[in-house]
Amino acid sequence: MxxxxxxxxxxxxxxxxxxxxxxxxxxxxxxxxxxxxxxxxxxxxxxxxxxxxxxxxxxxxxxxxxxxxxxxxxxxxxxxxxxxxxxxxxxxxxxLEGDSREELTRDLLESASVEFDEGDDVSVYGRTDDQDLLESILADYDGYEYAGEYDCLGGVVVESDQSRVRVNNTFDSVLEDVWEDNLQEISNRLFEQ
Structure with missing residues (x-):
């Protein structure tokens, strides 16, 4: 090889x-x-x-x-x-005017008056436009006197130094209670689903 x-x-x-x-x-x-x-x-x-x-x-x-x-x-x-x-x-x-306003205001005052003792000096406050109405209603109550303006829609705020009680029975407070208690129903009626 x-x-x-x-x-x-x-x-x-x-x-x-x-x-x-x-x-x-x-x-x-x-x-x-x-x-x-x-x-x-x-x-x-x-x-x-x-x-x-x-x-x-x-x-x-x-x-x-x-x-x-x-x-x-x-x-x-x-x-x-x-x-x-x-x-x-x-x-x-x-x-709201006339008899309707007077009747509601009387009812609210009467409801508040049960909180006070007989003989108490009671001061009642209300809407400025309701002064004449309140003074005429208060003529039926001994010891009750219109004490001045309260900024509200109507109704009364009633107080007494002797009882140390203040009751807010204004249209505003009643409306607030009714509104809160019925808000769901109001809403349901307005917005039926």
Missing amino acids: SLDTVVEDIREEAHARAEDIRDDAESRATEIESAAEEDAEEILADAEREVEREVEQLREQRLSSAKLEAKQKRLEARRDVLSDVREQVESALVD
Whole structure:
């Protein structure tokens, strides 16, 4: 065997070996590329699911926010209507005249008078516009006297130093009690659901 033959055999063996290494490298590269593509597809699918989840969550948040805002506007509108109704009632009480005003004022004074002992000096306060009415009613009560103005829609505030009692029987206080006790019913009638 000659040296050329040995060199040629080594060269062929090296080429074969190089070919095997290249085939293994290409096979390995194909496996790595395939695995990378699978990973990329999985990452893309995960990202798409995450985006869909975030979009759905954002949609739900906006929907909830819109519902809450609508509810708040409905409640605000209801408060405005209830406030208007209350103002109309107060206006009607201020405008109440004649026998109706006298009868209500007498009833409120009579109701307050049970809190005082006979012989007490009783001071009665009322709306400035009701002074003449109050003085004429107080003529029927011994020891009762009109003591001055009280800022109210009508009715009386009655007090006595001897009994140390003060009774607020104004239209305002009665309206407040009736309003609070019946607010739910008033609301239900105004906003039948």
